[in-house]
Amino acid sequence: MTEARRSDKLKSGLLISLAMMALIAWLSPYWSIAGLIRSATLGNSYEFSEHIDVVSLRESIKGQATAQLTRNISSKSASGFEAFGSALGIMMVDKIVDQFVTPAALSSAIKKSIGKSGAEQLPTRIALTVRLLQRGDVRWSSANIVYVGSQDLGRFVFRRSFLSWTLVAIELPPDAFES
Numbered sequence: 001m002t003e004a005r006r007s008d009k010l011k012s013g014l015l016i017s018l019a020m021m022a023l024i025a026w027l028s029p030y031w032s033i034a035g036l037i038r039s040a041t042l043g044n045s046y047e048f049s050e051h052i053d054v055v056s057l058r059e060s061i062k063g064q065a066t067a068q069l070t071r072n073i074s075s076k077s078a079s080g081f082e083a084f085g086s087a088l089g090i091m092m093v094d095k096i097v098d099q100f101v102t103p104a105a106l107s108s109a110i111k112k113s114i115g116k117s118g119a120e121q122l123p124t125r126i127a128l129t130v131r132l133l134q135r136g137d138v139r140w141s142s143a144n145i146v147y148v149g150s151q152d153l154g155r156f157v158f159r160r161s162f163l164s165w166t167l168v169a170i171e172l173p174p175d176a177f178e179s
Helices: 002-041 045-049 054-074 080-100 103-114 116-120 125-135
Strands: 138-140 145-150 154-161 164-171
Touching: 002 045, 002 103, 002 125, 002 138, 002 154, 002 164, 045 103, 054 080, 054 164, 145 164
Parallel strands: none
Antiparallel strands: 138 145, 145 154, 154 164
């Protein structure tokens, strides 16, 4: 009888452990995104930089900018000056993105967009996580990729690194480079 009881306890303990692990894995992107928002708003660029992969983020923005500028050159409606400006832009996009896409610059941009009053009234990380869950902004692409935002307005791409998530790309809206 004790052997059967011990086996049942072991099975139920294992099921509870598996359920907890699944819940933690499912909540982990929300928790990481809330940490990114909180650290940026508080101006903690060191903690903020732990939530982003700067190299991947820069490459994503460079690729999108270069692709759009290349389309501008190849479009039949582009004048000579537009084509020349796009070609010049292609040559400069690497340096411009490298200069402006830094943890400190991104953290500062987020902090400025929220404003001073937003930083003073910033909810806890748990409250931010709950808010993300309620709004439904996070979309799973696979077990290792989640998107925050929409394709029409632009979205952030996060990649799993065990239980933490890092920002690896920003997908700009389709009309981001149009004047």
